[in-house]
Amino acid sequence: MHIDILTLFPEMFDGVLQNSIMKRAQEQGAFSHQYVNFRDYTENKHNKVDDYPYGGGAGLVLSPQPIFDSIQSIKDSAEKPPRVVLLCPQGEPYSQQKAEELSEEDHLVFICGHYEGYDERIRQELVTDEISIGDYVLTGGELGAMVVIDSVVRLLPGVLGNEQSAPMDSFSSGLLEHPHYTRPADFRGHKVPDVLLSGNHAKIDEWRHYQSLKRTFERRPDLLEGRELSAKEQSWLDEWKNS
Incomplete structure:
Protein backbone atom coordinates (compact mmCIF):
# COMPACT_ATOMS: atom_id res chain seq x y z
CA MET A 1 0.00 0.00 0.00
CA HIS A 2 1.11 3.55 -0.73
CA ILE A 3 -0.21 6.52 1.25
CA ASP A 4 0.00 10.17 0.21
CA ILE A 5 -0.63 12.73 2.94
CA LEU A 6 -1.63 16.25 1.94
CA THR A 7 -0.70 18.49 4.84
CA LEU A 8 0.74 21.89 5.66
CA PHE A 9 2.57 20.34 8.61
CA PRO A 10 4.30 17.12 7.50
CA GLU A 11 6.63 17.12 10.49
CA MET A 12 3.67 16.29 12.73
CA PHE A 13 3.55 12.76 11.35
CA ASP A 14 7.11 11.71 12.06
CA GLY A 15 6.47 10.73 15.65
CA VAL A 16 3.78 8.29 14.52
CA LEU A 17 5.19 6.95 11.26
CA GLN A 18 8.86 6.76 12.23
CA ASN A 19 8.45 4.67 15.37
CA SER A 20 7.30 1.28 16.61
CA ILE A 21 4.99 -0.81 14.43
CA MET A 22 4.54 1.86 11.76
CA LYS A 23 8.29 2.10 11.24
CA ARG A 24 8.70 -1.67 11.07
CA ALA A 25 5.81 -1.94 8.63
CA GLN A 26 7.61 0.39 6.23
CA GLU A 27 10.90 -1.43 6.67
CA GLN A 28 9.11 -4.68 5.83
CA GLY A 29 7.60 -3.12 2.71
CA ALA A 30 4.00 -3.36 3.91
CA PHE A 31 3.40 0.28 3.02
CA SER A 32 5.14 3.44 1.91
CA HIS A 33 4.16 7.04 2.39
CA GLN A 34 4.86 10.49 0.99
CA TYR A 35 4.10 13.92 2.36
CA VAL A 36 2.63 16.45 -0.05
CA ASN A 37 2.66 20.02 1.21
CA PHE A 38 -0.08 21.55 -0.89
CA ARG A 39 1.36 25.01 -0.22
CA ASP A 40 4.01 24.01 -2.77
CA TYR A 41 1.27 23.98 -5.42
CA THR A 42 -0.33 27.35 -4.76
CA GLU A 43 -0.42 29.91 -7.56
CA ASN A 44 -1.02 32.72 -5.08
CA LYS A 45 1.82 35.24 -5.20
CA HIS A 46 1.84 35.43 -1.39
CA ASN A 47 1.97 31.63 -1.08
CA LYS A 48 -1.46 31.54 0.55
CA VAL A 49 -3.66 28.44 0.48
CA ASP A 50 -6.75 29.95 2.12
CA ASP A 51 -9.11 32.88 1.72
CA TYR A 52 -12.15 34.54 3.27
CA PRO A 53 -15.48 32.76 2.73
CA TYR A 54 -18.02 34.18 0.30
CA GLY A 55 -21.00 35.52 2.22
CA GLY A 56 -18.90 36.49 5.21
CA GLY A 57 -18.31 34.67 8.44
CA ALA A 58 -15.50 33.87 10.82
CA GLY A 59 -12.32 32.12 9.82
CA LEU A 60 -10.62 31.24 6.56
CA VAL A 61 -11.40 28.50 4.06
CA LEU A 62 -8.92 26.35 2.18
CA SER A 63 -8.80 27.34 -1.48
CA PRO A 64 -9.50 24.73 -4.15
CA GLN A 65 -6.58 25.40 -6.50
CA PRO A 66 -3.63 24.10 -4.44
CA ILE A 67 -5.45 20.93 -3.41
CA PHE A 68 -6.85 20.27 -6.89
CA ASP A 69 -3.40 20.61 -8.41
CA SER A 70 -1.63 18.50 -5.79
CA ILE A 71 -4.20 15.71 -6.16
CA GLN A 72 -3.85 15.88 -9.94
CA SER A 73 -0.08 15.54 -9.59
CA ILE A 74 -0.57 12.41 -7.51
CA LYS A 75 -3.05 10.94 -9.97
CA ASP A 76 -0.75 11.65 -12.92
CA SER A 77 1.92 9.37 -11.45
CA ALA A 78 -0.46 6.70 -10.10
CA GLU A 79 -1.20 3.42 -11.86
CA LYS A 80 -4.89 3.72 -11.04
CA PRO A 81 -7.07 6.33 -9.32
CA PRO A 82 -6.40 6.40 -5.56
CA ARG A 83 -8.99 6.51 -2.83
CA VAL A 84 -9.07 10.08 -1.53
CA VAL A 85 -10.00 10.55 2.12
CA LEU A 86 -10.99 13.91 3.59
CA LEU A 87 -10.74 14.27 7.37
CA CYS A 88 -13.55 16.45 8.68
CA PRO A 89 -16.13 16.59 11.50
CA GLN A 90 -18.95 16.24 8.96
CA GLY A 91 -17.70 12.90 7.67
CA GLU A 92 -18.80 9.33 8.21
CA PRO A 93 -18.09 8.20 11.80
CA TYR A 94 -14.95 6.08 11.68
CA SER A 95 -15.18 2.40 12.57
CA GLN A 96 -13.18 -0.80 12.54
CA GLN A 97 -15.22 -1.93 9.55
CA LYS A 98 -14.11 1.18 7.64
CA ALA A 99 -10.49 0.46 8.59
CA GLU A 100 -10.83 -3.05 7.21
CA GLU A 101 -12.36 -1.67 4.01
CA LEU A 102 -9.55 0.85 3.49
CA SER A 103 -6.89 -1.77 4.22
CA GLU A 104 -7.90 -3.52 0.99
CA GLU A 105 -6.81 -0.53 -1.11
CA ASP A 106 -3.46 -0.19 -2.90
CA HIS A 107 -3.29 3.61 -2.74
CA LEU A 108 -4.80 6.05 -0.25
CA VAL A 109 -4.62 9.83 -0.19
CA PHE A 110 -5.43 11.77 2.98
CA ILE A 111 -6.31 15.47 2.86
CA CYS A 112 -5.62 17.22 6.16
CA GLY A 113 -7.28 20.58 6.40
CA HIS A 114 -6.83 23.56 8.67
CA TYR A 115 -8.65 26.81 9.30
CA GLU A 116 -12.45 27.00 9.11
CA GLY A 117 -12.98 24.34 6.46
CA TYR A 118 -12.67 23.39 2.82
CA ASP A 119 -14.01 24.96 -0.33
CA GLU A 120 -17.02 22.76 -1.09
CA ARG A 121 -15.74 21.94 -4.58
CA ILE A 122 -12.92 19.92 -2.98
CA ARG A 123 -15.54 17.64 -1.44
CA GLN A 124 -17.62 17.47 -4.58
CA GLU A 125 -14.92 16.81 -7.16
CA LEU A 126 -11.93 15.14 -5.48
CA VAL A 127 -13.00 13.15 -2.46
CA THR A 128 -14.18 9.54 -2.34
CA ASP A 129 -14.56 9.30 1.45
CA GLU A 130 -15.19 11.82 4.22
CA ILE A 131 -14.23 10.53 7.66
CA SER A 132 -14.76 11.87 11.17
CA ILE A 133 -12.96 10.24 14.11
CA GLY A 134 -15.47 11.64 16.61
CA ASP A 135 -18.01 14.29 17.44
CA TYR A 136 -15.54 17.01 18.29
CA VAL A 137 -13.41 19.52 16.40
CA LEU A 138 -9.61 19.56 16.18
CA THR A 139 -7.30 22.31 14.96
CA GLY A 140 -6.55 20.31 11.83
CA GLY A 141 -6.96 17.00 10.06
CA GLU A 142 -3.47 15.69 10.84
CA LEU A 143 -4.37 13.95 14.10
CA GLY A 144 -7.39 12.33 12.47
CA ALA A 145 -5.26 11.11 9.57
CA MET A 146 -2.74 9.61 12.00
CA VAL A 147 -5.51 7.67 13.72
CA VAL A 148 -6.89 6.32 10.46
CA ILE A 149 -3.47 5.46 9.01
CA ASP A 150 -2.43 3.61 12.15
CA SER A 151 -5.68 1.61 12.27
CA VAL A 152 -5.41 0.69 8.57
CA VAL A 153 -1.71 -0.17 8.42
CA ARG A 154 -1.88 -2.54 11.39
CA LEU A 155 -4.35 -4.63 9.37
CA LEU A 156 -1.96 -5.14 6.45
CA PRO A 157 -0.56 -8.67 6.10
CA GLY A 158 2.47 -9.32 8.29
CA VAL A 159 2.42 -5.99 10.13
CA LEU A 160 1.34 -7.35 13.52
CA GLY A 161 3.33 -10.55 13.22
CA ASN A 162 0.57 -12.68 14.75
CA GLU A 163 -2.13 -13.00 12.11
CA GLN A 164 -4.73 -13.72 14.83
CA SER A 165 -4.19 -10.37 16.55
CA ALA A 166 -6.30 -8.16 14.28
CA PRO A 167 -9.37 -10.46 14.03
CA MET A 168 -9.49 -10.64 17.84
CA ASP A 169 -9.53 -6.85 18.28
CA SER A 170 -12.43 -5.03 19.82
CA PHE A 171 -15.06 -4.19 17.16
CA SER A 172 -13.69 -6.69 14.58
CA SER A 173 -16.30 -9.21 15.72
CA GLY A 174 -18.84 -6.51 16.52
CA LEU A 175 -18.09 -6.93 20.24
CA LEU A 176 -15.63 -5.42 22.68
CA GLU A 177 -12.63 -7.58 23.44
CA HIS A 178 -12.51 -9.88 26.45
CA PRO A 179 -10.19 -9.22 29.44
CA HIS A 180 -6.53 -10.24 29.21
CA TYR A 181 -4.17 -11.52 31.89
CA THR A 182 -0.47 -12.38 32.01
CA ARG A 183 2.00 -13.58 34.64
CA LEU A 197 -5.02 -21.74 33.83
CA SER A 198 -6.97 -24.92 33.11
CA GLY A 199 -5.55 -25.76 29.69
CA ASN A 200 -9.10 -26.52 28.50
CA HIS A 201 -9.23 -24.49 25.29
CA ALA A 202 -12.93 -25.05 24.69
CA LYS A 203 -13.73 -23.69 28.17
CA ILE A 204 -11.30 -20.81 27.67
CA ASP A 205 -12.93 -19.86 24.35
CA GLU A 206 -16.37 -19.95 25.96
CA TRP A 207 -15.19 -17.81 28.89
CA ARG A 208 -13.67 -15.26 26.52
CA HIS A 209 -16.82 -15.07 24.44
CA TYR A 210 -18.93 -14.71 27.58
CA GLN A 211 -16.72 -11.90 28.88
CA SER A 212 -16.64 -10.18 25.49
CA LEU A 213 -20.43 -10.16 25.24
CA LYS A 214 -20.80 -9.08 28.88
CA ARG A 215 -18.35 -6.21 28.48
CA THR A 216 -20.20 -5.06 25.35
CA PHE A 217 -23.56 -5.27 27.15
CA GLU A 218 -22.23 -3.20 30.06
CA ARG A 219 -20.20 -0.61 28.14
CA ARG A 220 -21.54 -0.42 24.59
CA PRO A 221 -25.06 -1.88 24.45
CA ASP A 222 -25.62 0.00 21.21
CA LEU A 223 -23.32 -2.50 19.48
CA LEU A 224 -25.79 -5.28 20.27
CA GLU A 225 -28.74 -3.58 18.58
CA GLY A 226 -29.80 -5.66 15.60
CA ARG A 227 -27.18 -8.32 16.30
CA GLU A 228 -28.34 -11.88 15.66
CA LEU A 229 -27.76 -13.79 18.88
CA SER A 230 -27.34 -17.50 19.44
CA ALA A 231 -29.51 -19.20 22.05
CA LYS A 232 -26.58 -19.25 24.46
CA GLU A 233 -25.81 -15.56 23.94
CA GLN A 234 -29.48 -14.68 24.49
CA SER A 235 -29.55 -16.69 27.73
CA TRP A 236 -26.47 -14.79 28.95
CA LEU A 237 -28.08 -11.46 28.10
CA ASP A 238 -31.28 -12.43 29.91
CA GLU A 239 -29.18 -13.38 32.93
CA TRP A 240 -27.46 -9.98 33.05
CA LYS A 241 -30.66 -8.04 32.45
CA ASN A 242 -32.37 -9.81 35.32
CA SER A 243 -29.48 -9.62 37.76
Whole structure:
Protein backbone atom coordinates (compact mmCIF):
# COMPACT_ATOMS: atom_id res chain seq x y z
CA MET A 1 0.00 0.00 0.00
CA HIS A 2 1.11 3.55 -0.73
CA ILE A 3 -0.21 6.52 1.25
CA ASP A 4 0.00 10.17 0.21
CA ILE A 5 -0.63 12.73 2.94
CA LEU A 6 -1.63 16.25 1.94
CA THR A 7 -0.70 18.49 4.84
CA LEU A 8 0.74 21.89 5.66
CA PHE A 9 2.57 20.34 8.61
CA PRO A 10 4.30 17.12 7.50
CA GLU A 11 6.63 17.12 10.49
CA MET A 12 3.67 16.29 12.73
CA PHE A 13 3.55 12.76 11.35
CA ASP A 14 7.11 11.71 12.06
CA GLY A 15 6.47 10.73 15.65
CA VAL A 16 3.78 8.29 14.52
CA LEU A 17 5.19 6.95 11.26
CA GLN A 18 8.86 6.76 12.23
CA ASN A 19 8.45 4.67 15.37
CA SER A 20 7.30 1.28 16.61
CA ILE A 21 4.99 -0.81 14.43
CA MET A 22 4.54 1.86 11.76
CA LYS A 23 8.29 2.10 11.24
CA ARG A 24 8.70 -1.67 11.07
CA ALA A 25 5.81 -1.94 8.63
CA GLN A 26 7.61 0.39 6.23
CA GLU A 27 10.90 -1.43 6.67
CA GLN A 28 9.11 -4.68 5.83
CA GLY A 29 7.60 -3.12 2.71
CA ALA A 30 4.00 -3.36 3.91
CA PHE A 31 3.40 0.28 3.02
CA SER A 32 5.14 3.44 1.91
CA HIS A 33 4.16 7.04 2.39
CA GLN A 34 4.86 10.49 0.99
CA TYR A 35 4.10 13.92 2.36
CA VAL A 36 2.63 16.45 -0.05
CA ASN A 37 2.66 20.02 1.21
CA PHE A 38 -0.08 21.55 -0.89
CA ARG A 39 1.36 25.01 -0.22
CA ASP A 40 4.01 24.01 -2.77
CA TYR A 41 1.27 23.98 -5.42
CA THR A 42 -0.33 27.35 -4.76
CA GLU A 43 -0.42 29.91 -7.56
CA ASN A 44 -1.02 32.72 -5.08
CA LYS A 45 1.82 35.24 -5.20
CA HIS A 46 1.84 35.43 -1.39
CA ASN A 47 1.97 31.63 -1.08
CA LYS A 48 -1.46 31.54 0.55
CA VAL A 49 -3.66 28.44 0.48
CA ASP A 50 -6.75 29.95 2.12
CA ASP A 51 -9.11 32.88 1.72
CA TYR A 52 -12.15 34.54 3.27
CA PRO A 53 -15.48 32.76 2.73
CA TYR A 54 -18.02 34.18 0.30
CA GLY A 55 -21.00 35.52 2.22
CA GLY A 56 -18.90 36.49 5.21
CA GLY A 57 -18.31 34.67 8.44
CA ALA A 58 -15.50 33.87 10.82
CA GLY A 59 -12.32 32.12 9.82
CA LEU A 60 -10.62 31.24 6.56
CA VAL A 61 -11.40 28.50 4.06
CA LEU A 62 -8.92 26.35 2.18
CA SER A 63 -8.80 27.34 -1.48
CA PRO A 64 -9.50 24.73 -4.15
CA GLN A 65 -6.58 25.40 -6.50
CA PRO A 66 -3.63 24.10 -4.44
CA ILE A 67 -5.45 20.93 -3.41
CA PHE A 68 -6.85 20.27 -6.89
CA ASP A 69 -3.40 20.61 -8.41
CA SER A 70 -1.63 18.50 -5.79
CA ILE A 71 -4.20 15.71 -6.16
CA GLN A 72 -3.85 15.88 -9.94
CA SER A 73 -0.08 15.54 -9.59
CA ILE A 74 -0.57 12.41 -7.51
CA LYS A 75 -3.05 10.94 -9.97
CA ASP A 76 -0.75 11.65 -12.92
CA SER A 77 1.92 9.37 -11.45
CA ALA A 78 -0.46 6.70 -10.10
CA GLU A 79 -1.20 3.42 -11.86
CA LYS A 80 -4.89 3.72 -11.04
CA PRO A 81 -7.07 6.33 -9.32
CA PRO A 82 -6.40 6.40 -5.56
CA ARG A 83 -8.99 6.51 -2.83
CA VAL A 84 -9.07 10.08 -1.53
CA VAL A 85 -10.00 10.55 2.12
CA LEU A 86 -10.99 13.91 3.59
CA LEU A 87 -10.74 14.27 7.37
CA CYS A 88 -13.55 16.45 8.68
CA PRO A 89 -16.13 16.59 11.50
CA GLN A 90 -18.95 16.24 8.96
CA GLY A 91 -17.70 12.90 7.67
CA GLU A 92 -18.80 9.33 8.21
CA PRO A 93 -18.09 8.20 11.80
CA TYR A 94 -14.95 6.08 11.68
CA SER A 95 -15.18 2.40 12.57
CA GLN A 96 -13.18 -0.80 12.54
CA GLN A 97 -15.22 -1.93 9.55
CA LYS A 98 -14.11 1.18 7.64
CA ALA A 99 -10.49 0.46 8.59
CA GLU A 100 -10.83 -3.05 7.21
CA GLU A 101 -12.36 -1.67 4.01
CA LEU A 102 -9.55 0.85 3.49
CA SER A 103 -6.89 -1.77 4.22
CA GLU A 104 -7.90 -3.52 0.99
CA GLU A 105 -6.81 -0.53 -1.11
CA ASP A 106 -3.46 -0.19 -2.90
CA HIS A 107 -3.29 3.61 -2.74
CA LEU A 108 -4.80 6.05 -0.25
CA VAL A 109 -4.62 9.83 -0.19
CA PHE A 110 -5.43 11.77 2.98
CA ILE A 111 -6.31 15.47 2.86
CA CYS A 112 -5.62 17.22 6.16
CA GLY A 113 -7.28 20.58 6.40
CA HIS A 114 -6.83 23.56 8.67
CA TYR A 115 -8.65 26.81 9.30
CA GLU A 116 -12.45 27.00 9.11
CA GLY A 117 -12.98 24.34 6.46
CA TYR A 118 -12.67 23.39 2.82
CA ASP A 119 -14.01 24.96 -0.33
CA GLU A 120 -17.02 22.76 -1.09
CA ARG A 121 -15.74 21.94 -4.58
CA ILE A 122 -12.92 19.92 -2.98
CA ARG A 123 -15.54 17.64 -1.44
CA GLN A 124 -17.62 17.47 -4.58
CA GLU A 125 -14.92 16.81 -7.16
CA LEU A 126 -11.93 15.14 -5.48
CA VAL A 127 -13.00 13.15 -2.46
CA THR A 128 -14.18 9.54 -2.34
CA ASP A 129 -14.56 9.30 1.45
CA GLU A 130 -15.19 11.82 4.22
CA ILE A 131 -14.23 10.53 7.66
CA SER A 132 -14.76 11.87 11.17
CA ILE A 133 -12.96 10.24 14.11
CA GLY A 134 -15.47 11.64 16.61
CA ASP A 135 -18.01 14.29 17.44
CA TYR A 136 -15.54 17.01 18.29
CA VAL A 137 -13.41 19.52 16.40
CA LEU A 138 -9.61 19.56 16.18
CA THR A 139 -7.30 22.31 14.96
CA GLY A 140 -6.55 20.31 11.83
CA GLY A 141 -6.96 17.00 10.06
CA GLU A 142 -3.47 15.69 10.84
CA LEU A 143 -4.37 13.95 14.10
CA GLY A 144 -7.39 12.33 12.47
CA ALA A 145 -5.26 11.11 9.57
CA MET A 146 -2.74 9.61 12.00
CA VAL A 147 -5.51 7.67 13.72
CA VAL A 148 -6.89 6.32 10.46
CA ILE A 149 -3.47 5.46 9.01
CA ASP A 150 -2.43 3.61 12.15
CA SER A 151 -5.68 1.61 12.27
CA VAL A 152 -5.41 0.69 8.57
CA VAL A 153 -1.71 -0.17 8.42
CA ARG A 154 -1.88 -2.54 11.39
CA LEU A 155 -4.35 -4.63 9.37
CA LEU A 156 -1.96 -5.14 6.45
CA PRO A 157 -0.56 -8.67 6.10
CA GLY A 158 2.47 -9.32 8.29
CA VAL A 159 2.42 -5.99 10.13
CA LEU A 160 1.34 -7.35 13.52
CA GLY A 161 3.33 -10.55 13.22
CA ASN A 162 0.57 -12.68 14.75
CA GLU A 163 -2.13 -13.00 12.11
CA GLN A 164 -4.73 -13.72 14.83
CA SER A 165 -4.19 -10.37 16.55
CA ALA A 166 -6.30 -8.16 14.28
CA PRO A 167 -9.37 -10.46 14.03
CA MET A 168 -9.49 -10.64 17.84
CA ASP A 169 -9.53 -6.85 18.28
CA SER A 170 -12.43 -5.03 19.82
CA PHE A 171 -15.06 -4.19 17.16
CA SER A 172 -13.69 -6.69 14.58
CA SER A 173 -16.30 -9.21 15.72
CA GLY A 174 -18.84 -6.51 16.52
CA LEU A 175 -18.09 -6.93 20.24
CA LEU A 176 -15.63 -5.42 22.68
CA GLU A 177 -12.63 -7.58 23.44
CA HIS A 178 -12.51 -9.88 26.45
CA PRO A 179 -10.19 -9.22 29.44
CA HIS A 180 -6.53 -10.24 29.21
CA TYR A 181 -4.17 -11.52 31.89
CA THR A 182 -0.47 -12.38 32.01
CA ARG A 183 2.00 -13.58 34.64
CA PRO A 184 2.05 -13.68 37.60
CA ALA A 185 -1.09 -15.73 38.23
CA ASP A 186 -1.45 -14.05 41.63
CA PHE A 187 -0.52 -10.36 41.73
CA ARG A 188 -0.87 -8.84 45.18
CA GLY A 189 -3.87 -11.01 45.92
CA HIS A 190 -5.56 -10.40 42.56
CA LYS A 191 -5.75 -13.77 40.82
CA VAL A 192 -6.13 -14.80 37.21
CA PRO A 193 -9.45 -16.63 36.60
CA ASP A 194 -8.99 -20.37 37.08
CA VAL A 195 -10.38 -21.22 33.66
CA LEU A 196 -7.44 -19.49 31.95
CA LEU A 197 -5.02 -21.74 33.83
CA SER A 198 -6.97 -24.92 33.11
CA GLY A 199 -5.55 -25.76 29.69
CA ASN A 200 -9.10 -26.52 28.50
CA HIS A 201 -9.23 -24.49 25.29
CA ALA A 202 -12.93 -25.05 24.69
CA LYS A 203 -13.73 -23.69 28.17
CA ILE A 204 -11.30 -20.81 27.67
CA ASP A 205 -12.93 -19.86 24.35
CA GLU A 206 -16.37 -19.95 25.96
CA TRP A 207 -15.19 -17.81 28.89
CA ARG A 208 -13.67 -15.26 26.52
CA HIS A 209 -16.82 -15.07 24.44
CA TYR A 210 -18.93 -14.71 27.58
CA GLN A 211 -16.72 -11.90 28.88
CA SER A 212 -16.64 -10.18 25.49
CA LEU A 213 -20.43 -10.16 25.24
CA LYS A 214 -20.80 -9.08 28.88
CA ARG A 215 -18.35 -6.21 28.48
CA THR A 216 -20.20 -5.06 25.35
CA PHE A 217 -23.56 -5.27 27.15
CA GLU A 218 -22.23 -3.20 30.06
CA ARG A 219 -20.20 -0.61 28.14
CA ARG A 220 -21.54 -0.42 24.59
CA PRO A 221 -25.06 -1.88 24.45
CA ASP A 222 -25.62 0.00 21.21
CA LEU A 223 -23.32 -2.50 19.48
CA LEU A 224 -25.79 -5.28 20.27
CA GLU A 225 -28.74 -3.58 18.58
CA GLY A 226 -29.80 -5.66 15.60
CA ARG A 227 -27.18 -8.32 16.30
CA GLU A 228 -28.34 -11.88 15.66
CA LEU A 229 -27.76 -13.79 18.88
CA SER A 230 -27.34 -17.50 19.44
CA ALA A 231 -29.51 -19.20 22.05
CA LYS A 232 -26.58 -19.25 24.46
CA GLU A 233 -25.81 -15.56 23.94
CA GLN A 234 -29.48 -14.68 24.49
CA SER A 235 -29.55 -16.69 27.73
CA TRP A 236 -26.47 -14.79 28.95
CA LEU A 237 -28.08 -11.46 28.10
CA ASP A 238 -31.28 -12.43 29.91
CA GLU A 239 -29.18 -13.38 32.93
CA TRP A 240 -27.46 -9.98 33.05
CA LYS A 241 -30.66 -8.04 32.45
CA ASN A 242 -32.37 -9.81 35.32
CA SER A 243 -29.48 -9.62 37.76
